[in-house]
Amino acid sequence: MSDGRLSITVLGSGTSVGVPTIGCHCAVCTSEDPHDRRLRPSVLVRWNDHAVLIDTTPDFRQQALAAKIERVDAILFTHGHADHIMGLDDVRPLNYRMTGPLRVYGSAETIATVRRTFQYIFDTGPTESSRPRIETCVFDGEEPLRVGNLDFVPIRLSHGQGTVYGFRFGSAAYLTDHSDIPSESLDKLRDLDVLFLDALRHRPHPTHSTVEHSLHTVEELKPRRAYFTHICHDLPHAATEAALPRNVHLAYDGLVIDAGHGAPSGFRVFRSLEDVPVDFGPCALTIGNFDGVHAAHRNIMRRAAEIARERGWRAAAMTFHPHPASVVAPDKTPQLLTQMERRCDLMREAGLDEVLIMPFTAALAKLSPEQFIEQIVVRRLGARAVLVGHNFRFGRGASGNTATLHELGQLYGFEVEICPAVRRHGSIVGSTAVRKLISSGDMIAAWRMLERPFALEGSVVGGHGVGSRQTVPTLNLSEQTGIVPCDGVYVTRAFDLDDGRQWRSVSNIGFRPTFDGDRRTIETFLLSKFDGRAPARIRVEFLYRLRDERKFDTPEALKTQILHDVARAERFHRRVAEML
Numbered sequence: 001m002s003d004g005r006l007s008i009t010v011l012g013s014g015t016s017v018g019v020p021t022i023g024c025h026c027a028v029c030t031s032e033d034p035h036d037r038r039l040r041p042s043v044l045v046r047w048n049d050h051a052v053l054i055d056t057t058p059d060f061r062q063q064a065l066a067a068k069i070e071r072v073d074a075i076l077f078t079h080g081h082a083d084h085i086m087g088l089d090d091v092r093p094l095n096y097r098m099t100g101p102l103r104v105y106g107s108a109e110t111i112a113t114v115r116r117t118f119q120y121i122f123d124t125g126p127t128e129s130s131r132p133r134i135e136t137c138v139f140d141g142e143e144p145l146r147v148g149n150l151d152f153v154p155i156r157l158s159h160g161q162g163t164v165y166g167f168r169f170g171s172a173a174y175l176t177d178h179s180d181i182p183s184e185s186l187d188k189l190r191d192l193d194v195l196f197l198d199a200l201r202h203r204p205h206p207t208h209s210t211v212e213h214s215l216h217t218v219e220e221l222k223p224r225r226a227y228f229t230h231i232c233h234d235l236p237h238a239a240t241e242a243a244l245p246r247n248v249h250l251a252y253d254g255l256v257i258d259a260g261h262g263a264p265s266g267f268r269v270f271r272s273l274e275d276v277p278v279d280f281g282p283c284a285l286t287i288g289n290f291d292g293v294h295a296a297h298r299n300i301m302r303r304a305a306e307i308a309r310e311r312g313w314r315a316a317a318m319t320f321h322p323h324p325a326s327v328v329a330p331d332k333t334p335q336l337l338t339q340m341e342r343r344c345d346l347m348r349e350a351g352l353d354e355v356l357i358m359p360f361t362a363a364l365a366k367l368s369p370e371q372f373i374e375q376i377v378v379r380r381l382g383a384r385a386v387l388v389g390h391n392f393r394f395g396r397g398a399s400g401n402t403a404t405l406h407e408l409g410q411l412y413g414f415e416v417e418i419c420p421a422v423r424r425h426g427s428i429v430g431s432t433a434v435r436k437l438i439s440s441g442d443m444i445a446a447w448r449m450l451e452r453p454f455a456l457e458g459s460v461v462g463g464h465g466v467g468s469r470q471t472v473p474t475l476n477l478s479e480q481t482g483i484v485p486c487d488g489v490y491v492t493r494a495f496d497l498d499d500g501r502q503w504r505s506v507s508n509i510g511f512r513p514t515f516d517g518d519r520r521t522i523e524t525f526l527l528s529k530f531d532g533r534a535p536a537r538i539r540v541e542f543l544y545r546l547r548d549e550r551k552f553d554t555p556e557a558l559k560t561q562i563l564h565d566v567a568r569a570e571r572f573h574r575r576v577a578e579m580l
Contacts (some may be wrong), residue, residue: 001025005045006150006170006259007309008194011063013251014038015067015200015232016083018059028233033423035237035252035451035525039063040083041176041198041230044072045169046309049147052076053091054167054174060087066254068310071097074147078176080113088118092132102478105145105370107165111136126176131132141165154191155185160207160559168192172259176230179207181217194259195402196251199228211235218248242541243493245500249349254302256309256351268354269344273380276356281382283316283354288388289431290319292337293346294387295451296422296429302328303419304387305351313384314353318377319343320360328365335483337434337450342457355379369400373384373408374396385415392418424448431473441486441545456480456522457497457539473530475538484522485509491544491569494524496535504571506562507540508548527566544572 004043012018019038020029028036040057044067053075057063078084088104095102101487106114115122121131128326137145144151155166157178171193178198181189189195197217200208208230209217218226228244229251241250270276284307290297301317308315323339326333339348344355358364358376367375372395377383386405394400400408402418409416422429429449437446438454446454458478475494478512489511494505504527511520524540546565551559 006045006172008172008196008257008259009044009046009309010037010227010229010251010253010255010257011042011044011066011067012057012059013229013231013253013255014040015230016081017530019231019233021233026233028236031236031365033237033451034442035250036233037253038231038365039253040353042084043174044069045172045174046149047150047170048149052147052150052152052169055076055084055176056091057083058086060149061090063087063253064090069094072102074145075102075104076145076152076167077110077114078166079159079162080106080117081177081399082109084177085110085114085117088114088134089132090159092130095132095134098133101133103135103137105137105139107141107163108138111138127508134479138140139477153188155181155188157181157185162207162417164461166196168494172196172257177208179205179209180213186221189221189223192221193225194257195221195223195226196229197226197232199235199250200230208479211240215245215248218245220279221463223247225249226255226400227257238447238451241451242447242543243576246495247500254306256302256305258351258353267352269357272358272359273356273376276380280316280354280356280380281314282311282384283382284311284315284385284387285316285318285377285381285383286387287318287377287394288392289323290317290343290347291323291334291431292450293343293350294337294431294434294449295424296419298346298350298451299422300387300389300419300540301347301350301352303417304385305353307385307387307415307417308353311384316354316356316381316383317347317352318356318358318381319347320358322360322448324360324365327360327362334432334435335433336481337438337454337483339457339482366396369395369404370394370408371515372400373405374412378412378414383414385417387417387419390421438483438485438542441488441490443490443542443544447543453493453541453543454485455482455539455541456482457537458534473526475524475526475535476526477538477540480522485542485545487511487520487549488548489549489565490542491546491572492524493541493543494526495539495541497537497539498535501535503530504573505540506546506565507542508549525562527569543576 039059042055042057045052051071053072082117121134139154141154141156144153153168157164157166158180159177160179164177173189174196198209199211199214202211226248229469237250284304286304305315334385347355406416434446434449452462460475461478490507492505492507495502505524507524509522
């Protein structure tokens with residue numbers, strides 16, 4: 001990277017046996033979701049022209065090829081267990097390109113284990129076989145290790161009865177394989193942008209942190225973003241990710257995080273071509289409406305981020321507002337899955353650096369495919385690579401397709417990558433497909449395609465107070481402009497958008513026929529502990545449809561049904577927790 005920004009590539013996010021686990025046929029080990037495939041835990045830290053590897057797992061060769069690693073300046077070992085050191089020999093091709101030895105840092109105990117395990121590397125006698133040139137360096141756990149112009153501060157951690165180390169670098173820290181963090185180490189982890197934590201599973205383990213324990217650590221340290229790693233096959237990615245707070249995520253293999261210069265992420269949003277600065281590019285650019293930012297969109301965005309990190313470019317997206325159909329075919333304008341601000345948040349989470357929200361006008365609709373590419377994509381945005389989906393169309397009358405894009409790429413000198421369709425349970429993922437699922441109330445299938453539960457958000461407005469008289473606090477969501485699930489009762493989760501509080505909940509969408517309601521409402525009944533402070537803005541995630549809305553003969557009969565709905569919702573939440 002040429003601009004000094006710090007990036008972290010997750011090479012592996014799994015446990016010592018990886019996921020899938022040999023011989024296991026559980027739901028996660030047989031999952032179609034690529035996020036559920038986890039190699040042994042390691043990260044690559046890049047900045048300027050430097051790269052540091054934290055741990056060399058038995059999967060290092062596979063990880064290095066996937067991440068296209070071409071150089072490593074140093075290796076930092078967290079500890080000497082096999083799943084963290086056994087790939088050391090595979091650094092040979094990188095070592096051959098170096099003029100001197102590759103420095104390897106670790107505690108005295110770890111370096112002794114490395115030298116004993118790889119005795120042939122350090123044997124000074126003659127040999128006919130090749131071996132890496134390694135220089136071992138013991139750290140004392142107190143003084144920072146300097147590589148290039150960046151300090152790596154060792155962080156002492158408890159791994160059951162043993163001691164391992166994490167590392168803080170800039171405004172980021174990587175901590176894996178720990179059961180606890182000593183108080184003196186916690187003080188070194190304040191004011192972080194990015195924090196990686198061990199979160200093996202929900203059930204307790206003698207040498208590893210659980211999801212709940214790591215959430216307590218996040219609450220105490222308050223990093224801007226937290227990522228859980230060293231994940232076993234007890235945790236399905238999509239369901240676990242959906243249950244975490246907004247600033248906490250499950251890491252996954254191939255994830256690339258921009259850790260900035262100690263600032264949050266440097267994410268930028270521009271709302272017209274006139275706002276685009278000269279340093280927007282060079283970039284790896286993806287183009288589309290991206291309504292919903294679903295699994296296929298995220299796949300393209302992650303790939304754009306990967307290419308951008310490799311080349312030292314920025315990862316960017318161009319999206320459109322209003323929806324192009326509202327200009328060229330108003331009668332076919334779809335109901336939106338996500339409002340623009342939320343869409344930008346999701347694109348940032350997918351790894352993008354910047355987004356151009358292009359005003360879609362009649363003048364823009366009249367540009368030919370070549371005019372659109374030459375005037376906007378190449379000249380104004382500085383695209384060096386353009387990534388789109390398999391069904392991408394562009395230009396006047398949607399006359400341009402992927403073949404056209406390839407031709408224009410050759411003409412104007414940018415790379416083109418067409419990302420294939422993504423399937424979930426045999427169905428192709430697309431915004432239209434997601435809308436149909438939501439309109440029919442199939443929230444589980446929509447969850448799979450979105451890689452998160454479908455959500456509505458907005459202000460809390462005054463209601464009729466019926467729910468509060470039924471002994472459960474009730475929040476009424478403001479009127480929605482986009483798509484809304486079909487009328488009925490749903491298992492949901494509610495989040496306070498201002499302070500992060502969250503509650504298990506049940507939501508009703510409909511006209512309250514028992515009370516002769518004359519307008520559609522979205523009422524959310526909170527099931528979790530509620531402190532009485534009503535939120536001003538909430539997001540409601542829809543997890544599962546319980547039943548149709550219907551009219552009851554009396555309020556008492558409705559109350560009985562509400563209690564039955566609550567019991568079913570609680571069972572659903574428990575099943576999800578057990579699955580996690």
